[in-house]
Amino acid sequence: MALASIFEKIVGRDANVAFMAYDGSKAGPDGADVRLEVKSPIAVAYLAQAPGELGLARAYVSGHIDVHGDMYTLLDRMWNITTNDLSLSEKMDAVRSLGVKPLLMRVPPPPQEMRQSTLARLGSRHAKQRDAEAIHHHYDVSNRFYEWVLGPSMAYTCAVFPHEESSLEEAQFAKFDLVARKLGLKPGMRLLDVGCGWGGMVMHAAREYGVKVLGVTLSKQQADWARRAIADAGLQDLAEVRHMDYRDVREGDFDAVSSIGLTEHIGAANVPGYFSFLYGKLKPGGRLLNHCITRPTGKEKTFNKGGFINRYVFPDGELESVGWLVRQMEDIGFEIRHEENLREHYAQTLKYWCDNLDANWEDAVQEVGMGTARVWALYMAGCIVGFERNKVQLHQVLGVKLDPTGNAHVPLRPSRDWP
Structure with missing residues (x-):
């Protein structure tokens, strides 16, 4: 399956969002006013390792996915994934579609992400230093x-x-x-x-x-x-x-x-x-x-x-x-x-x-x-x-x-x- 089509499947075919990927593949309606561009294999790795909301967010924040068009419109159309995330079975389907190779790539989260391990070193939840x-x-x-x-x-x-x-x-x-x-x-x-x-x-x-x-x-x-x-x-x-x-x-x-x-x-x-x-x-x-x-x-x-x-x-x-x-x-x-x-x-x-x-x-x-x-x-x-x-x-x-x-x-x- 072409890379753009995989992203379309994950985001939702009814979202009226166009997709294009670095492998030259395209998916979604030609006249869509919002386009999601997958720019590198790292975006695929992020999504394979955290299918759904978090993987897409990591890829976007790190610049490996670009949004062409209005961000609000995009999120409104792909509401189910951005807010409710994917079910376990949907995540497994996404990983199978993306293949094993992206799972093996070592891609740390963007530096803007607060690690739970960092917070844990500062005490229990809502301890003064941690807050x-x-x-x-x-x-x-x-x-x-x-x-x-x-x-x-x-x-x-x-x-x-x-x-x-x-x-x-x-x-x-x-x-x-x-x-x-x-x-x-x-x-x-x-x-x-x-x-x-x-x-x-x-x-x-x-x-x-x-x-x-x-x-x-x-x-x-x-x-x-x-x-x-x-x-x-x-x-x-x-x-x-x-x-x-x-x-x-x-x-x-x-x-x-x-x-x-x-x-x-x-x-x-x-x-x-x-x-x-x-x-x-x-x-x-x-x-x-x-x-x-x-x-x-x-x-x-x-x-x-x-x-x-x-x-x-x-x-x-x-x-x-x-x-x-x-x-x-x-x-x-x-x-x-x-x-x-x-x-x-x-x-x-x-x-x-x-x-x-x-x-x-x-x-x-x-x-x-x-x-x-x-x-x-x-x-x-x-x-x-x-x-x-x-x-x-x-x-x-x-x-x-x-x-x-x-x-x-x-x-x-x-x-x-x-x-």
Whole structure:
């Protein structure tokens, strides 16, 4: 069987994708607007040794496969393989089609792949040193690179779009403001923002609500960038960002806690302790807003250690269902006052990020290298498809620490609607 035809079989004959290979073979419809080019035997070796999602990702990241056309369109059309991977029987069929020789080639994974052995040397899952390395792997890429991808807000979490035509910056402002309103922020209050990133929520709460805010992040590059931004904005009297593990925060009696995009890094075994820690940091009547990516139900695997996302993007990342997370919050003592799913908003956010990366592609490649830029192109486009197809969701959950009399200190209805 010709090489291009083998790749077509693996990806799917109904995907409306054209294939061409270094042996001169072609497959798929002639008029397809997306083409996959197999450039060298190393691509075949990657696929033979890891049929499905991981093998294709390795070949693309390392430059032995090229995509001609829109990455999102490609991944949307080959959804079953990029998200659900192949069954064991399908993998065996792929290996038989590719032959024995590619299995014998020694081809190490691209350097962008985080090896499990590397993480294992740093302790058990979600030990402090191991968490720090996992965060460093993803977030300490380059602040300049993130500026190009994320835009001026430097917000690397789901935005909230007030209208279909809202810009990314408008939507990120709306997200931070939604969090602030759900937390009931007022001048003079104290807010703890865990996993604060580049300080977007920290600065929004200080600038727009007169709140004194402490933000913490495990990324040194994020902390350095946030401190400069706070100084440039003249918010030093209200806003502070520290490079530290949230578990090392000693202050307490906060009026509110925001956790925007951190829970995914905690790990299921540590979630009860995580919510217990945040509960202990709040004064009675204090509120927690937890904003995180979730699984759509409790039936899916919590994480795939061997998959592309876990190896290249979020090492040790784990997703849980919103129902499970709510139960953990309730068992700790939080009363749940509001919950909403924003998954369509995350798909739209990612589209903006993909457009930004495309617009700055040459600069991005020069800054972080072709392999890392390709990781981002692949991961963000794949995530758009995931949110659109309800394979992942984004939930905000608002919990309150009741006072000793059972008072939640929450109005009967919010003074302004929560969109």
